[in-house]
Structures are given as structure tokens and as C-alpha cells.
Amino acid sequence: MSKISINADRLLGRLRELGEIGRDPSGHLTRLAASDADKLGRDTFIRWVQTAGLDVRVDRLGNIFGIWGELSPDRPGPLLVGSHIDTVIDAGKLDGCYGVLAGLEVIQTLMESGKVPDFPIAVAAFTNEEGVRFAPDMMGSAVFAGALSADAALGAFDTNGSTLGEELERIGYAGAEPVGFFRPRAYLELHIEQGPVLEREGVDIGVVEGVQGISWQRITVEGQANHAGTTPMSMRRDAGVAAARITTFLDELANAGAGALVATVGCINFSPNAVNVVPGKVSLTVDMRSPDLTILKSAETRLAGYLDRLSGQTGCAISSERLAMTDPVLFDKDLVRTIERVAAARGLSSRRMTSGAGHDAQLLADIAPTAMIFVPSVGGISHSPKEHTPDDHLVHGANVLLETVQSLSLA
Numbered sequence: 001m002s003k004i005s006i007n008a009d010r011l012l013g014r015l016r017e018l019g020e021i022g023r024d025p026s027g028h029l030t031r032l033a034a035s036d037a038d039k040l041g042r043d044t045f046i047r048w049v050q051t052a053g054l055d056v057r058v059d060r061l062g063n064i065f066g067i068w069g070e071l072s073p074d075r076p077g078p079l080l081v082g083s084h085i086d087t088v089i090d091a092g093k094l095d096g097c098y099g100v101l102a103g104l105e106v107i108q109t110l111m112e113s114g115k116v117p118d119f120p121i122a123v124a125a126f127t128n129e130e131g132v133r134f135a136p137d138m139m140g141s142a143v144f145a146g147a148l149s150a151d152a153a154l155g156a157f158d159t160n161g162s163t164l165g166e167e168l169e170r171i172g173y174a175g176a177e178p179v180g181f182f183r184p185r186a187y188l189e190l191h192i193e194q195g196p197v198l199e200r201e202g203v204d205i206g207v208v209e210g211v212q213g214i215s216w217q218r219i220t221v222e223g224q225a226n227h228a229g230t231t232p233m234s235m236r237r238d239a240g241v242a243a244a245r246i247t248t249f250l251d252e253l254a255n256a257g258a259g260a261l262v263a264t265v266g267c268i269n270f271s272p273n274a275v276n277v278v279p280g281k282v283s284l285t286v287d288m289r290s291p292d293l294t295i296l297k298s299a300e301t302r303l304a305g306y307l308d309r310l311s312g313q314t315g316c317a318i319s320s321e322r323l324a325m326t327d328p329v330l331f332d333k334d335l336v337r338t339i340e341r342v343a344a345a346r347g348l349s350s351r352r353m354t355s356g357a358g359h360d361a362q363l364l365a366d367i368a369p370t371a372m373i374f375v376p377s378v379g380g381i382s383h384s385p386k387e388h389t390p391d392d393h394l395v396h397g398a399n400v401l402l403e404t405v406q407s408l409s410l411a
């Protein structure tokens with residue numbers, strides 16, 4: 001097979017351009033799912049998909065597909081590549097966008113090279129991967145893969161009381177296709193590592209064998225708002241203290257897990273949130289992850305037991321609501337080996353690894369052979385404006401994706 005390479009300038013230029021959409025005047029990038037900024041990002045992506053000559057299809061969940069070739073109900077579906085273009089708050093420009101734009105770049109490169117694949121190839125931009133505005137995360141791919149109902153996803157509320165369904169209608173991305181209107185024959189996702197391993201070890205490519213499980217909960221603590229000066233310590237029902245203890249409990253639980261468990265309280269809301277008022281109500285989020293389902297489940301059980309005891313100790317009512325739960329997944333062994341072989345053939349070093357971050361690929365793995373390719377993240381930083389990967393690594397990763405797609409789709 002002759003070696004071709006992606007058009008690096010086009011890929012890097014598009015990454016830069018998409019990375020400017022949703023940037024506020026002070027330079028912070030936020031493109032939450034189904035927001036005005038997301039609409040502009042989607043419009044731009046679709047313009048590029050159309051320029052490349054692909055057929056654009058949007059499903060009811062707003063998942064966007066650019067398809068090269070004819071889908072037929074009688075044959076297995078396309079080889080699918082992709083990721084997401086929604087972002088967290090104050091994001092970097094690579095998380096998700098790299099996989100989507102590199103997917104498009106790979107298809108465009110193959111089209112321009114005159115190669116004709118044995119079956120359709122498609123690029124996907126899945127809706128609301130981040131889950132920051134609407135829970136759960138990986139929502140578009142979860143519905144696509146049949147792990148979540150479309151009605152549940154479209155009915156999810158943001159903190160202003162709008163549903164995803166209403167917001168997709170508003171921005172013009174409640175598409176016509178039924179969710180899951182095709183079943184991919186395989187799925188590949190290229191992504192920045194978002195962690196420190198590849199950079200620390202000086203390795204070019206991460207060959208991802210699986211993704212750790214994710215458990216999200218929202219905990220609500222209800223105490224008694226009262227005067228901060230007049231209420232004796234012994235007579236308080238301080239929801240803020242309970243929230244602080246929950247945070248400390250989780251930190252200790254994860255630190256005792258010898259690397260097999262991570263836990264984060266990423267969001268806390270105090271009410272009434274005033275300097276001289278004992279907090280009457282606090283809601284906080286819990287994100288726990290482990291590659292081992294038994295450890296994750298046991299962490300959930302231990303947290304539930306702690307909340308019961310804490311409620312007795314503090315006199316606060318404590319309730320919890322599940323926001324998301326994704327089991328750990330293992331990717332397809334043949335695809336993992338193919339990626340490893342392709343990296344070596346391109347003269348790139350690689351190592352196998354488990355993803356710490358959640359990805360659409362972990363949902364797709366339920367319905368199709370799936371694997372992921374990682375490139376290094378400088379300083380291991382992501383979900384931050386400091387997220388960065390040098391251009392040569394971005395290009396290497398896209399070429400590994402290109403050659404993997406080639407080796408799967410061209411005789």
C-alpha cells in the first residue's frame with residue numbers, strides 16, 4: 001500500500017478556526033452543548049464536511065455525520081471515525097475537536113488520493129460528550145449506541161430549566177434521522193491523551209485498550225440557614241460543613257485506592273452563599289472513576305454509607321441522585337494490534353494504555369469493534385485553556401488514523 005499523508009496545514013488551520021468559535025472577549029473558550037456557540041461550531045464543521053463532498057446527515061439528538069459513500073440497509077454500515085465538538089467551560093481547543101477534524105481530514109485525504117474504499121467511511125460529531133450542561137456525559141453516543149433512550153436525553157434539563165430537546169430545536173440541530181439510523185462496522189476515535197503518561201515517557205502514540213468506568217452523582221445536603229454570629233456551634237445544622245466532609249471523605253477514599261480510584265468534587269453550590277449565614281443547603285457533584293468495576297461499585301457503597309452516618313452526625317438531610325454511570329470497557333484486540341502495527345510502520349513509538357477520560361468510543365464499543373489513538377498532552381493538562389499538543393504530534397496522530405482507516409477499508 002503506498003503511503004499517503006494528511007494535509008497538515010488544512011487540519012491545523014481548521015483546529016485553530018474552530019478553536020476561536022465560542023471564545024469570549026477575555027479569550028476564554030466555552031462551547032457548551034446546544035448553545036449558540038455550539039450552533040456556530042456545528043455550522044462551521046458542516047461547511048467543511050460539505051466542501052469535502054460528503055453527505056451530511058443529522059439525527060434527532062443532533063449527532064452530525066459526514067458520509068462518504070452510499071449507506072445500504074443490506075450491507076454492514078460505514079467505518080466510523082469521530083468524537084465531539086462541544087467543550088467544557090474555559091476549555092482548550094483540542095479535546096474532541098481533534099478527533100472530529102482529523103476524521104474529516106482522513107476522509108478528505110483518501111478522497112483526494114483517488115482511493116476507493118471497499119465500503120462507506122463516515123465522520124461523526126456526537127452531541128454533548130462533555131455533559132457539563134446536560135447530564136449524563138457522552139449523551140449523543142449513548143443514545144446512538146442504545147444505552148440511553150432518546151426521550152430521556154432530549155428531556156434532560158440544564159440549570160436554567162431548558163431541555164436538550166428544546167435547545168436543539170432552537171439552534172436548528174434537532175435533525176431528521178432516527179438516532180442509530182446506521183450501525184457502524186467499526187469505530188475509531190483519535191484524541192489527545194489529556195494525561196501526562198505519553199509526554200513523561202517520550203512516547204508518540206497511545207494505543208488505547210480501554211476506558212475506565214465513570215460514576216457521577218449529585219448530592220444535596222439540607223441543613224438550617226441561620227445567623228453566623230448568634231448560632232452556637234453546637235446548635236448548627238451546617239450544610240457547608242457536611243459538604244466539606246464529603247469532599248474530604250472522597251479524597252481519602254481515592255488516596256487509599258493505590259491508583260485504582262480517582263474522585264473529584266468539581267461543583268459546589270452553597271445556599272444562600274453569604275458570608276454571615278450558616279449554609280442552609282449545598283449541592284455538590286461527585287465524579288468517581290476506576291478501570292475496575294468492583295472498585296467503583298464498592299466506592300459508591302462506601303460513599304452511601306458515609307452519607308448516612310454524616311446525616312446522623314450533622315443533623316442534615318442528605319440525598320443523592322445518579323447523573324451518569326458508564327462501566328469500564330475493553331476495546332477490540334484486533335484494532336488495537338492494527339493501530340500498534342501502523343504506528344510502528346510510520347516510525348512512531350507507541351505504548352498501550354487505559355483512558356482516564358471518558359469518550360464516545362466507550363459507548364460505541366457496545367455496538368461495533370472500537371479502539372482509540374492518543375497523542376501526548378503537554379504537561380498532561382486538559383479541560384483547561386492550557387491544553388496543548390505540539391503540531392507535529394497532532395499530525396502524527398492523524399496519519400496513524402489515516403493509515404489505520406486505509407488498512408481496514410482498502411483491499
Ligand code: GLV
Binds near residue numbers: 129130137356357358
Ligand atoms: C470527558 O471529557 C470526561 O469527563 O472524561
Ligand code: MN
Binds near residue numbers: 095096129191358359
Ligand atoms: Mn473529549
Ligand code: MN
Binds near residue numbers: 088095130383
Ligand atoms: Mn472532555
